[in-house]
Amino acid sequence: MPVHLQGPWSPLLGRLSLHAIPYNNSIILFAFALAAVAAVAVIAPVLYFKKIPYLWREWITTVDHKKIGVMYIIVGLVMMFRGFFDGLMIRTQQVLADGPHSPHFLDALHGYIPPYHFDQIYSSHGTIMILFAVTPILTGLTNVIVPLQVGARDMAFPYLNAVSLWLTTVGAALVMVSLFVGDFSAAGWVGLIPLTELPFSPGVGVDYWIWAIQISSIGTTLNAVNMIATIVTMRAPGMTWLRLPIFTWTTLSTNIIGLTAFPVLGVALALLSADRYIGTHFFTAGQGGNLMLYTNLFWIWGHPEVYFLVLPAFGIFSEIIPTFSERPLFGYVTMVAATFAIGGISWLVWLHHFFTMGAGPAVNTFFSVATMFVGVPTGVKVFNWVFTIYRGRLRFDTPMLWCVGGLFLLLIGGLTGMMLAMPAIDYTVHNSVFVVAHFHCMVLLVAYAIFGAVTFWFPKVFGLQLDERSGKLFFWTFSIGTILVFVAMFGLGFMGETRRLDYLYDPQWLPLLIIQEIGIGFYSLSVLIFCWMLYVTLRHRHAHVEADPWGTSRTLEWLTHTPVPFYNFAVTPQVNARDELDWRRRGGMDRKLPDGYAPVHMPSNTMVPALIGLFAFGFGFGMIWRIWWMAGFSIVAVIVLVIARSFQKTPGYILSTDEITAMERRVEGSSIVAEQPSRPPLVEAEVH
Amino acid sequence: MAIPTHETSHATPDSVLWQPEVEAHDDLAARTLGFWLYMMSDALLFAGLFAAYGVLDHAYNTAGGPGARQIVHPLDGFWQTLAVMTSVFAFSLATVAMKMRSRPGVILYTSIALVLGLVFIGLEIADFRALIAQGAGPDRSGFLSAFFVLIATHGLHMVFGILWMLVMIVQVARSGFTEHIVARLLNLRLFWQFQASVWVCVYAFVYLRGAF
Ligand code: HEM
Numbered sequence: 001m002p003v004h005l006q007g008p009w010s011p012l013l014g015r016l017s018l019h020a021i022p023y024n025n026s027i028i029l030f031a032f033a034l035a036a037v038a039a040v041a042v043i044a045p046v047l048y049f050k051k052i053p054y055l056w057r058e059w060i061t062t063v064d065h066k067k068i069g070v071m072y073i074i075v076g077l078v079m080m081f082r083g084f085f086d087g088l089m090i091r092t093q094q095v096l097a098d099g100p101h102s103p104h105f106l107d108a109l110h111g112y113i114p115p116y117h118f119d120q121i122y123s124s125h126g127t128i129m130i131l132f133a134v135t136p137i138l139t140g141l142t143n144v145i146v147p148l149q150v151g152a153r154d155m156a157f158p159y160l161n162a163v164s165l166w167l168t169t170v171g172a173a174l175v176m177v178s179l180f181v182g183d184f185s186a187a188g189w190v191g192l193i194p195l196t197e198l199p200f201s202p203g204v205g206v207d208y209w210i211w212a213i214q215i216s217s218i219g220t221t222l223n224a225v226n227m228i229a230t231i232v233t234m235r236a237p238g239m240t241w242l243r244l245p246i247f248t249w250t251t252l253s254t255n256i257i258g259l260t261a262f263p264v265l266g267v268a269l270a271l272l273s274a275d276r277y278i279g280t281h282f283f284t285a286g287q288g289g290n291l292m293l294y295t296n297l298f299w300i301w302g303h304p305e306v307y308f309l310v311l312p313a314f315g316i317f318s319e320i321i322p323t324f325s326e327r328p329l330f331g332y333v334t335m336v337a338a339t340f341a342i343g344g345i346s347w348l349v350w351l352h353h354f355f356t357m358g359a360g361p362a363v364n365t366f367f368s369v370a371t372m373f374v375g376v377p378t379g380v381k382v383f384n385w386v387f388t389i390y391r392g393r394l395r396f397d398t399p400m401l402w403c404v405g406g407l408f409l410l411l412i413g414g415l416t417g418m419m420l421a422m423p424a425i426d427y428t429v430h431n432s433v434f435v436v437a438h439f440h441c442m443v444l445l446v447a448y449a450i451f452g453a454v455t456f457w458f459p460k461v462f463g464l465q466l467d468e469r470s471g472k473l474f475f476w477t478f479s480i481g482t483i484l485v486f487v488a489m490f491g492l493g494f495m496g497e498t499r500r501l502d503y504l505y506d507p508q509w510l511p512l513l514i515i516q517e518i519g520i521g522f523y524s525l526s527v528l529i530f531c532w533m534l535y536v537t538l539r540h541r542h543a544h545v546e547a548d549p550w551g552t553s554r555t556l557e558w559l560t561h562t563p564v565p566f567y568n569f570a571v572t573p574q575v576n577a578r579d580e581l582d583w584r585r586r587g588g589m590d591r592k593l594p595d596g597y598a599p600v601h602m603p604s605n606t607m608v609p610a611l612i613g614l615f616a617f618g619f620g621f622g623m624i625w626r627i628w629w630m631a632g633f634s635i636v637a638v639i640v641l642v643i644a645r646s647f648q649k650t651p652g653y654i655l656s657t658d659e660i661t662a663m664e665r666r667v668e669g670s671s672i673v674a675e676q677p678s679r680p681p682l683v684e685a686e687v688h
Numbered sequence: 689m690a691i692p693t694h695e696t697s698h699a700t701p702d703s704v705l706w707q708p709e710v711e712a713h714d715d716l717a718a719r720t721l722g723f724w725l726y727m728m729s730d731a732l733l734f735a736g737l738f739a740a741y742g743v744l745d746h747a748y749n750t751a752g753g754p755g756a757r758q759i760v761h762p763l764d765g766f767w768q769t770l771a772v773m774t775s776v777f778a779f780s781l782a783t784v785a786m787k788m789r790s791r792p793g794v795i796l797y798t799s800i801a802l803v804l805g806l807v808f809i810g811l812e813i814a815d816f817r818a819l820i821a822q823g824a825g826p827d828r829s830g831f832l833s834a835f836f837v838l839i840a841t842h843g844l845h846m847v848f849g850i851l852w853m854l855v856m857i858v859q860v861a862r863s864g865f866t867e868h869i870v871a872r873l874l875n876l877r878l879f880w881q882f883q884a885s886v887w888v889c890v891y892a893f894v895y896l897r898g899a900f
Pocket residue numbers: 190306307309310352353354371372374375378413414415416417418420421422426429430431435438439442443446
């Protein structure tokens with residue numbers, strides 16, 4: 001019993017018609033042109049150099065955790081660019097639309113973006129940055145690093161890993177499509193209820209938002225399963241729990257959060273879709289619906305999600321800081337305990353996102369105190385890093401710069417978080433840009449960790465070092481942007497600017513808005529420098545890179561060749577110490593190779609995950625536009641694919657001793673993008 | 689602060705550095721763990737739905753329509769409970785047959801479990817149709833929305849379990865007990881028992897609590 005809709009609908013195309021394409025909106029036309037140019041810039045060389053078979057064989061059908069990780073990161077970076085562009089537009093609109101006499105351009109009354117379009121921009125900015133930029137990049141980093149750090153050949157479930165990647169990509173693709181076909185949600189990244197209900201958002205925007213998140217978060221949940229199973233079952237001999245690198249510990253904690261939190265988001269969105277599609281009354285403002293039910297469910301996921309983001313960042317700090325301080329991490333055990341304390345507490349604080357919604361003093365007090373408790377383990381971590389740095393032999397390579405910058409953000413973000421944790425304060429600043437500045441310090445801390453991590457591990461994966469000079473320039477321009485935008489934003493928060501405004505009524509805010517605009521200018525500059533950094537790096541790509549390019553790295557991933565061969569370790573390492581590489585180095589044994597090689601079992605490539613992704617896209621698109629045949633066909637296709645795959649007997653193939661030996665001899669030839677030997681797969685036998 | 693290190697301070701020429709004999713991992717163990725983890729996320733999904741039901745099970749969420757007391761009867765749910773439980777029992781017998789390497793045994797007992805699963809679904813559909821015919825469908829009120837969606841989500845899981853059984857019957861008949869098939873049968877048992885446990889919660893929380 002689908003709900004009755006306003007507007008036209010046809011069985012063949014659902015709600016889709018030519019009107020869905022906003023060809024008369026100059027901003028979107030510009031975005032479309034930009035996207036088209038970018039697409040041509042990517043596709044043309046691929047066609048020209050006849051790289052499609054290569055892409056298909058080495059990337060699209062791959063089950064290699066390193067390539068999958070790299071693809072996650074690429075998807076995330078592309079989306080981060082899109083999110084950045086949204087941010088630029090938001091800032092520019094606000095600085096133009098301050099005060100009654102502000103200028104107006106295009107068809108806006110103030111500034112250059114009309115309100116409804118502006119609402120979509122900030123909604124997509126938040127959704128993209130949190131769910132389609134930072135989350136995939138972190139997932140990608142954990143994908144690349146964790147199997148190497150625990151000394152494994154791959155993830156526990158390589159095929160499932162590829163499925164997760166493609167589902168996440170589908171979510172991102174749906175968000176991008178919404179820009180050109182139809183529109184996006186205008187109800188904030190949190191899905192303000194009941195604004196997301198059909199009577200108030202009758203278009204397809206909210207549906208895009210729902211299905212993009214729903215599909216990609218299935219991917220995230222599956223990835224969590226995979227990660228936990230990898231860490232628990234695939235550790236190399238001698239890798240006891242207390243020798244696990246901190247980054248792997250934080251990945252474990254993060255994925256436990258992911259595994260338990262994302263299903264709740266799934267429920268919240270599924271119930272909202274039930275309201276929108278079959279006319280139920282979970283969250284409607286009448287007929288027995290309950291608005292606070294949505295808000296609670298969303299934040300029961302939402303708060304753990306912010307720790308899902310920040311814990312890997314903490315793990316990255318814990319890897320980079322010891323490397324560039326040339327000292328072991330201070331307080332390893334307390335670091336592990338703090339990681340899990342944060343993970344645990346993150347479940348008990350969600351209500352601090354709506355202290356003002358009348359839960360009553362007793363409830364608010366509980367959640368206020370619980371929130372402040374997070375500060376304890378976080379403080380432990382900060383002191384551990386500081387004591388690691390203390391009396392260390394410090395080097396400020398780019399990754400270290402990002403870490404130190406991140407620590408400053410953690411301080412500011414954490415302390416303002418503590419302020420917000422007090423309901424009495426929160427009542428005055430809730431929904432102001434003070435809150436926005438708080439959480440941007442926090443998520444920027446994650447971004448800092450990401451940039452640090454990319455610079456840190458880039459040589460390991462690609463065998464070439466990112467250019468240091470432009471890397472540092474990138475850091476400084478980005479940081480100046482951060483300071484200008486967000487220090488000013490704290491001020492505006494105290495001056496009473498509420499969030500999500502397309503028109504600002506107080507002309508006194510203008511000076512600070514201009515400072516913010518200058519800050520976003522620096523950010524834009526830093527984006528250009530980032531591209532320049534990639535260019536310079538590629539131009540000088542011939543320099544040879546050691547297994548451990550930083551010279552003082554400590555963990556297992558730096559032990560194997562650079563770039564990492566597709567089988568990771570020719571021989572499984574025996575782990576003898578917490579900082580294994582450091583331990584070997586001090587004994588002068590870090591270059592010692594294994595005496596001999598044994599055959600290695602590898603999983604075969606498969607195109608099933610990419611096909612599942614394709615049909616998941618079809619399903620999402622069909623549901624969004626209510627093209628029932630398309631959605632139905634796609635979901636059946638996914639089920640058939642899964643079943644058909646279970647009939648396929650491909651337990652992988654074997655690399656023989658000779659092949660391994662040969663490849664180990666000519667190391668450069670065996671990087672992650674090297675062609676894998678093709679051969680018939682093994683045949684599965686009945687076990688007896 | 690020095691944490692006592694139980695390890696030697698550095699490597700020596702006779703430290704063991706590589707383990708050529710160790711090849712990867714125990715696939716079956718990883719798959720079992722992975723499936724338990726997936727069940728964990730499924731449990732959270734049902735936790736969310738039960739929470740929603742608990743919140744919406746109030747007089748003011750019925751919007752003047754029927755409440756739990758008017759629409760559930762412990763006896764309705766009882767037949768479904770019986771079907772689920774005997775189905776789980778039959779499937780357990782199938783795994784016993786698997787231990788004895790008996791293809792016909794596995795196929796027979798899985799088919800029985802499958803049919804009982806179908807009976808369960810049939811009863812549920814009949815129940816839903818009767819309610820909708822009375823005008824007490826999911827779009828009537830917040831309470832009924834929660835009621836229908838909670839039970840239908842469980843029903844959907846049951847449908848997938850049935851589909852899975854069908855696939856397993858074919859695979860066992862075709863290829864016997866390969867490592868993958870054994871792993872799938874064991875995971876299916878876990879899945880099926882978990883759905884039965886969820887149904888027990890539904891029965892207690894919706895049917896019994898609602899009726900009394
Ligand atoms: C010391 C730890 C932290 C404390 C005490 C804290 C406290 C708070 C409080 C009380 C709010 C609600 C403010 C309001 O809406 O009135 C809030 C909002 C927020 N925080 Fe934090 N926080 C902490 C860490 C983090 C971290 C690590 C992240 C992300 C990585 C984060 C991201 C956010 C986001 C995204 C919001 C706002 C969401 C929205 O309304 O759109 N916070 N924080």
